[in-house]
Amino acid sequence: MSTFFTEAVIIATVAGAIRLSVPLLLAALGETFGQRSGVLNLGVDGIMLLGAFSGYYTVLKTGNVWYGLLAGVALGIVMGLISAVIAVSLQAEQGIAGIGVFLFGLGMSDLLFQRLVGTPVPITKFPKLAIPLLSDIPWIGEMFFNHSAVVYMAFLAVPVATFIINRTTFGMNIRAVGQNPGAADSLGVSVTAVRYATVTIGGTMAGIAGAALAIDLGIFQQNLTNAMGFVAIALVYFGAWRPIGVMLGALLFGFVNSLVLQLKTVGVIPQDWSDIAAMAPAIITILALVFVASRFRPPAALTKPFTRGT
């Protein structure tokens, strides 16, 4: 056990935690917008898978990781709009419709991959962007300031999201629509427009998250996300619908995953027990859900479609 806590392993664990938390953070931040406005988009995992494939395929064809990320954005916008039509205009039961979107994304991404690519070919990954001076600090530099640009962008998105939700008119409308859509509507706020915007933001972020995941790993395979999108939705609850809380949740998840990975690599835990260790994140999430449910209230209108006059 003592051999485990070497400098290299600790640095790798922390740096890995930050890297692994990025897809979760991006998807969960987007989902926060939707949920604050009263829409639970359960299709995040499906959108992530489609975003991952479009990102992977674009990089495979063009060799440019940024085009791949853009493909994720485009795919995310389209799927976000479709999700908004389903949840807002057609007022489908959100808990079930999202499973439909998930199944569609799971099947469609696998179908396209098998048909267009076939055997997995590794692609170019994001280049590392060492921040001058800061990355030279011993330990800290390697842990926090020697990542790809996407990692910094994801963490910068946290204060941006907080600012939008808490300090702008748009954010105020989001919160109003999520708490009391009837009152917001009577004051002239279009519930439909706000929810379309938030669900599309959520879809876009999920698309980016998927593309970022695939390009970070440099591969694609069937069910690449492995329920990461669902974990992201749980993280929004975990973070009590606040971007900072969501970030802490994503970091905790990234840390547990990274730790399990390192423990396995170093061989501290036997192979048999790594499956048991892999249960930790899901069990922690369930416990966190219990904790949050007893202290925080979800947005009052969450999962409730709005019809004028009711």
Next chain:
Amino acid sequence: MTSAGANLRSRSKYLAYLVPLAAVFVALLIAAIMLVVLDASPVEGFQAMFEGAFGSGDALIATVLKATPLLFVGVGITIAFRANVINIGGEGQMVLGGLFATMAALLLGDLPAVIMLPAVIIAGMLGGAIWGAIPGFLKAYYRVSEILSTIMLNIVAVQLMNYLLRGPLLDPAEIERGTRIPQTERLPETADLPLILNSDRFHIGPLLAVLAAIAAYILLWRTPLGYRLRAVGQNVDASRYAGIPVKRTIVTAMMLSGAMCGLAGAVLVFGSESHRMVTDGSTAGFTGSAGFNGIVAALFGALHPLWTIPASFLFGGLLVGGNALQRAVQVPSALILAINGIVVVLVVSTDRYKKLLQNRATEAETAAALARQEEIEQAIIPDEPPPPPGTAARPDDFGDPDYLQDEQ
């Protein structure tokens, strides 16, 4: 008047039934477009699918066997949804059912089939019920969203399965050979599901599933417990007011739902051709995504256990046909998963429209009944004589312009 009402009534009713069928039609149309985009012939593809699913005796057996876990899960999902509990945890509950049943069979060894079969089936139901009770309990007593907790428990279940099948339950022969393929030893033969119809693979699983559907129908509509489940699903506050123990009912609904999914897992193990429990590391490797596809069948069966029987058959056929499609036009069978997703979205998206039509049918029915009643009443009771002048009730005065002028 009456005939127009009847027309509207029947038209609305038929339209309400047609909505899910239209959903499948639209989904298949999208599938055809996808096939064209993927440079494959939709006619050839659909023909291969239909023949692969329903075209021969062997195809029908494969379809029915594929439909069996869908029906179990669909029935389980229906029970939960009727109580307004959204059970997305069918996958995990199936895994736990399979594990419990497997462990029971290994523990009991070589008991005669009459004891063995019921024992392993009950063990499977117990495993699923426990895995369902956890989210039910967390929802009822801690207000934790069952959607999230069931999904998390799916993740835990697959890791538990991987751990058990790679470690404690691993086939000793695999350890000896050093291959360590994660699977159990050949389970006791007395636990094999009996084969019927002179087939080498058609077992009693489908019969059990149909029995389960009938039992669920009786439970939901012919027992006090079923009444309580549906009441809680309709209106929690009214149920509480009526003295129904809402929390316990929610837990019960999830336990029953989980038990059905657990049964699906047990049938998968003992009806398998290898008669072992095997993992490829993913949930879908064991369940074939039946925990999710069962939701599709349940929704398509309008959350009615008996309608879920033909719905499961249809979607079982779609899954089996998907493999034939892959062979015929080289389009991966993952297409079927995508189509299932579209069906779910379409069915729940049109749900509101369907309810609207059903309401209109009910309204037309009520209006027709009222009109009939009025006719009868007018035939028997003469119109009330008008009240004598000067005795009008006070509220009428408010509508009197003269009265308003007085006030000014």
